[in-house]
Amino acid sequence: MRPLGGPGEPRLSAASPAGDAGRDAAAEAVARLVAGVRAGRDDACRAFFDRYYRAARAAAYREVRNAADADDAAQITMVRAVQRLPRLVSEAQLHAWVTTTARRAAADARRADIRKRQHAMRAARHTNALEPTLNDPVGEAPELGTLEPREREALLLRTRTGGSMAHVSEAMGVSRNAVGGLVRRGLMKLRAKHGTGQSNSKERSL
Numbered sequence: 001m002r003p004l005g006g007p008g009e010p011r012l013s014a015a016s017p018a019g020d021a022g023r024d025a026a027a028e029a030v031a032r033l034v035a036g037v038r039a040g041r042d043d044a045c046r047a048f049f050d051r052y053y054r055a056a057r058a059a060a061y062r063e064v065r066n067a068a069d070a071d072d073a074a075q076i077t078m079v080r081a082v083q084r085l086p087r088l089v090s091e092a093q094l095h096a097w098v099t100t101t102a103r104r105a106a107a108d109a110r111r112a113d114i115r116k117r118q119h120a121m122r123a124a125r126h127t128n129a130l131e132p133t134l135n136d137p138v139g140e141a142p143e144l145g146t147l148e149p150r151e152r153e154a155l156l157l158r159t160r161t162g163g164s165m166a167h168v169s170e171a172m173g174v175s176r177n178a179v180g181g182l183v184r185r186g187l188m189k190l191r192a193k194h195g196t197g198q199s200n201s202k203e204r205s206l
Helices: 017-039 042-064 067-084 091-135 142-146 149-160 165-172 176-194 196-205
Strands: none
Touching (some): 017 091, 042 067, 067 091
């Protein structure tokens, strides 16, 4: 007897019907889960969280080596899944999306934290450099002594150190809009005191 699949005979598939059925069922389960999460269904979102949160946290922790930051990144990943989970079709794709998103969220948060600390350090240096002037403004610019202390501080930080609105905001502990208001009010008072023509010259000197 010749072996099956010999020359001139069709080869038999190695895949079994049971294996095909199992893969089809797994793909359908993934599709249902993805569709439910994309639709914002509570049961699907809970199932997604229970199934993938630990994988997201582990991926984030490998990126930043900080438990609290890893938790934050994992939670961000869960939120992003509800907001914009792609139409994935397999367990491998879904797991890869979760871990990649968690690593990126952790890395982005780490970079943002570094930038925040750098800005705070620059703002602190600006404030320390201006300490003598802020405490005794009359010695260098007598007209600044007529302003409110916060107006004077905002003007000095904004104009004499070249600090950006963001840096001044951090240094003073107020919003950017509040900094803008303090600067505008200070300049308006200088105009009222010295006249329009002189105030323009004074603004350039500040």
